[in-house]
Amino acid sequence: MALITEVAFHAHMRKRKIRGYVFYALCLTAVALGLVMLAALLYNVLSEGLSRLSWDFITNFPSRFPERAGIHAAILGSIYVVSIAGLVAFSLGVGAAIYLEEYAQKGTFASFIQLNIANLAGVPSIVYGILGLEIFVRIMELGKSVIAGGLTLALLVLPIVIIASQEAIRAVPPSLKEGGFALGATKWQVVRRLVLPYAFPGILTGAILAVSRAVGETAPLIVMGALTFVPFAPDGPMSRFTVLPIQIFNWVSRPQEGFHVAAAAGIIVLLVVLLTMNAFAVFLRHKFQKGTQW
Amino acid sequence: MVTTEKNLIIETKNVSVFYGDTPAVSGISLGIEREKITALIGPSGCGKTTLLRSFNRMNDLIPIARTSGEILFEGHNIYAENVDPTEIRYRIGMVFQRPNPFPKSIYDNIAFGPRINGFSGNMDELVEKSLIGAALWDEVKDRLRTSGLELSGGQQQRLCIARTLAVEPTVILMDEPCSALDPIATLAIEELMRDLSKQYSIVIVTHNMQQAARVSDYTAFITQDERRIGELVEYDDTRQIFTNPTDERTEAYITGRFG
Numbered sequence: 001m002a003l004i005t006e007v008a009f010h011a012h013m014r015k016r017k018i019r020g021y022v023f024y025a026l027c028l029t030a031v032a033l034g035l036v037m038l039a040a041l042l043y044n045v046l047s048e049g050l051s052r053l054s055w056d057f058i059t060n061f062p063s064r065f066p067e068r069a070g071i072h073a074a075i076l077g078s079i080y081v082v083s084i085a086g087l088v089a090f091s092l093g094v095g096a097a098i099y100l101e102e103y104a105q106k107g108t109f110a111s112f113i114q115l116n117i118a119n120l121a122g123v124p125s126i127v128y129g130i131l132g133l134e135i136f137v138r139i140m141e142l143g144k145s146v147i148a149g150g151l152t153l154a155l156l157v158l159p160i161v162i163i164a165s166q167e168a169i170r171a172v173p174p175s176l177k178e179g180g181f182a183l184g185a186t187k188w189q190v191v192r193r194l195v196l197p198y199a200f201p202g203i204l205t206g207a208i209l210a211v212s213r214a215v216g217e218t219a220p221l222i223v224m225g226a227l228t229f230v231p232f233a234p235d236g237p238m239s240r241f242t243v244l245p246i247q248i249f250n251w252v253s254r255p256q257e258g259f260h261v262a263a264a265a266g267i268i269v270l271l272v273v274l275l276t277m278n279a280f281a282v283f284l285r286h287k288f289q290k291g292t293q294w
Numbered sequence: 295m296v297t298t299e300k301n302l303i304i305e306t307k308n309v310s311v312f313y314g315d316t317p318a319v320s321g322i323s324l325g326i327e328r329e330k331i332t333a334l335i336g337p338s339g340c341g342k343t344t345l346l347r348s349f350n351r352m353n354d355l356i357p358i359a360r361t362s363g364e365i366l367f368e369g370h371n372i373y374a375e376n377v378d379p380t381e382i383r384y385r386i387g388m389v390f391q392r393p394n395p396f397p398k399s400i401y402d403n404i405a406f407g408p409r410i411n412g413f414s415g416n417m418d419e420l421v422e423k424s425l426i427g428a429a430l431w432d433e434v435k436d437r438l439r440t441s442g443l444e445l446s447g448g449q450q451q452r453l454c455i456a457r458t459l460a461v462e463p464t465v466i467l468m469d470e471p472c473s474a475l476d477p478i479a480t481l482a483i484e485e486l487m488r489d490l491s492k493q494y495s496i497v498i499v500t501h502n503m504q505q506a507a508r509v510s511d512y513t514a515f516i517t518q519d520e521r522r523i524g525e526l527v528e529y530d531d532t533r534q535i536f537t538n539p540t541d542e543r544t545e546a547y548i549t550g551r552f553g
């Protein structure tokens with residue numbers, strides 16, 4: 001007597017297959033729903049703003065007249081602020097991740113820090129705005145400047161960078177590290193020459209996610225005191241500034257239809273910036289994952 | 295027992311290694327002869343890897359591991375306070391059970407050790423010499439810039455041996471270096487070990503009785519006592535161990551009635 005009869009086996013097989021198809025259909029629906037939403041959003045924005053896009057739109061300062069308004073100041077402000085945020089968050093975040101994964105004694109203190117980093121990642125962004133206003137603008141007397149904005153966003157995305165980098169570092173095979181140690185490498189040499197190169201693609205993914213998030217943030221910068229009407233290009237770290245999302249937000253809240261069109265055009269630019277950055281990240285990751293030459 | 299005291303490169307005195315509070319091996323005293331091959335054999339889990347890793351302080355990398363007793367390397371206790379484990383590992387190299395080449399080119403795999411230790415001579419020559427030493431040169435000399443990960447398992451293991459040779463250690467520890475390899479690659483590595491033993495002192499852990507009998511000069515048999523703690527049962531000339539063991543547990547093990 002077989003363990004399972006032929007008939008029972010085939011009946012069960014049919015059920016198993018049907019379950020597989022149902023799950024497949026569910027997944028497909030989920031993907032389709034997401035794509036439809038994205039397409040609707042893109043269509044909405046493109047149909048309204050595409051005709052408004054022009055070189056002038058990029059190079060003009062804001063204006064009282066919707067058809068003359070441009071995003072020059074906002075785009076420069078975004079680039080400056082996000083660059084500062086990215087650089088600061090990357091160096092601090094990767095450093096912290098290396099410390100936590102490779103150097104810190106595992107114990108209550110380390111888990112306490114770990115828990116709090118996870119918590120910080122969930123704190124509403126406006127809270128970081130208040131923190132930035134207090135620390136950078138007032139206590140450190142940086143003013144409502146590009147650098148204060150960049151530092152505020154750096155704080156905001158720091159937990160993302162740390163957590164992503166930690167995960168990337170944790171994924172390095174222990175055998176790889178042991179191979180290094182067995183040749184007489186110091187801890188620093190193992191970290192620098194084996195762990196970091198191996199973890200780099202993962203770290204990069206985290207950094208790009210963080211920067212993408214920073215590009216789109218509005219609330220903390222408004223709280224911190226970024227301007228909404230900036231008829232000049234930021235000329236240094238202490239300059240006052242605005243950023244793209246704030247500019248867009250400002251235009252959307254105006255009554256004139258012309259500004260809504262400008263807002264749609266601004267959103268297109270913002271999307272292009274985001275997609276370019278993501279593409280760059282994918283490119284870098286691909287380049288480093290080949291892995292032969294570090 | 296091994297008696298030629300004067301030619302010991304490593305000597306363990308009453309060594310125990312603990313994971314947390316549990317000893318994995320206990321009270322091991324044995325001497326490793328210079329420029330000979332010493333095999334550690336014993337049933338799975340008896341602590342061969344643990345003991346081997348205590349010889350170059352690799353166990354230091356495991357936070358809960360702790361070692362007691364003395365391990366003398368060229369007469370000096372490597373667990374003494376002022377000893378830097380990094381230096382010990384530079385002098386006592388290790389080849390692991392699973393080949394673990396770095397995800398770098400073949401060339402850079404070999405150059406890694408010399409570079410980190412401050413070698414400033416002719417790297418091309420050193421790479422060639424190390425690959426020849428590990429009997430891999432002919433197979434890879436035309437593709438030194440390709441990734442070490444693209445080699446076969448046996449080639450990867452020889453790459454790891456070459457990588458170890460490149461820093462010219464005094465002792466090479468090998469933890470089941472052939473367990474992931476087919477019989478032909480295994481034979482190649484055994485031949486290589488016989489060659490290397492002219493210059494290097496080698497300690498090898500193996501599950502393969504024939505391998506121990508074929509390549510080693512001395513054999514140590516380790517087994518667990520009733521509390522699952524590894525202890526040294528018998529240590530002697532390989533021929534003695536395999537033809538005329540004094541302890542019945544050794545005999546049971548090598549004849550396959552145990553473990």
Ligand SMILES: Nc1ncnc2c1ncn2[C@@H]1O[C@H](COP(=O)(O)OP(=O)(O)OP(=O)(O)O)[C@@H](O)[C@H]1O
Pocket residue numbers: 313318336337338339340341342343344345356
């Ligand atoms: N990192 C570790 N943490 C805790 N216990 C460990 C660790 N490594 C090994 N042990 C324990 O120590 C004992 C000896 O292990 P070891 O790996 O040295 O055995 P072995 O003789 O090499 O076995 P095998 O022949 O299967 O490789 C085992 O009981 C094992 O569970």
Ligand SMILES: [Mg+2]
Pocket residue numbers: 342343344469
């Ligand atoms: Mg083992």
